[in-house]
Amino acid sequence: MRIFYYPGCASQHLARELHRAVEALFMALELEISILEDWNCCGAREIARFPPTVGWFLATRNLALAEEGILITTCSLCYHNLKRTSRALQKYPEALQHINDILREEGLRYRPERLQILHLLEFLCKKENLARLVSEVKGRGEKIPVVSFYGCFLSRPFPLESGLMEKLLDISGFEVKPYSLAHYCCGGHLPRTDSPVIRELCTRLLLAAERTGARFMGVCCPVCKTNLEIYGPRKDLKVVYLPQLLGMRLGLPPAITGLEGGLI
Secondary structure (H helix, E strand, C coil), X not given: CCEEEXXXXXXXXXXXXXXXXXXXXXXXXXXXXXXXXCCCCCCCCHHHHCCHHHHHHHXXXXXXXXXXXXXXXXXXHHHHHHHHHHHXXXXXXXXXXXXHHHHHHHCCCCCHHHEEEEEHHXXXXXXXXXXXXXXXXXXXXXXXXXXXXXXXXXXXXXXXXXXXXXXXXXXXXXXXXXCCCCCCCCCCCHHHCCHHHXXXXXXXXXXXXXXXXXXXXXXXXXXXXXXXXXXXCECCEEEEEHHHHHHHHCCCCHXXXXXXXXXX
16 A cells, blocks of 8 residues: 655645654654655645635645655644545535546546545554554653643544554553643644744643643644744744654654754
């Protein structure tokens, strides 16, 4: 089965360290995954002011490029847009036909039944990939306390199976602390319009995480990480992408995982 990785726009600027850590993780686990070639923006949130078919087209082109097999993404907003588009086009076959008519000019066609869209967490938690991860962990060492934060788009409207991030962190040797705000909102794109609101949201999230005794908060969403770092920084708690934490336990060099400053 062919497996593709869709990096998304944030991998080129906002979340370069996430993209770098994901690629290193795939190599360390010897996973045969190809980066989707000639991919384009999924539409992010900026496309919301246009008719839905505009966003559907942008997402569908990426799905058509993959064609069949599995398409993985790490950004929660990309996951949301790709998943939402797939569901919508299965519900509205006339829209799918219209988009495919346009894509035909590039020799592309999207067939929903041939492609599975997975978030990185879902893919890594497949039985065979969990086994790879367990076998590659380089010594348990110190049980570093962490919490998991999913944010909005991994919690609704297409929620991931409960506890995936916690499972990955636990088998990698971290001490996963209970955290009741794991599925709350960080404010998303509100910084552009209402910074006081997002500051309050992020401060609440980080204070609650800090009270658990965690030293790190594992996240997957570039927007969540940026908001939490800018609007609610805590001295004793670092916000880190999950693949970076896993990379550390796999013994990958800090320069590869994107943690040049070091975690410890």
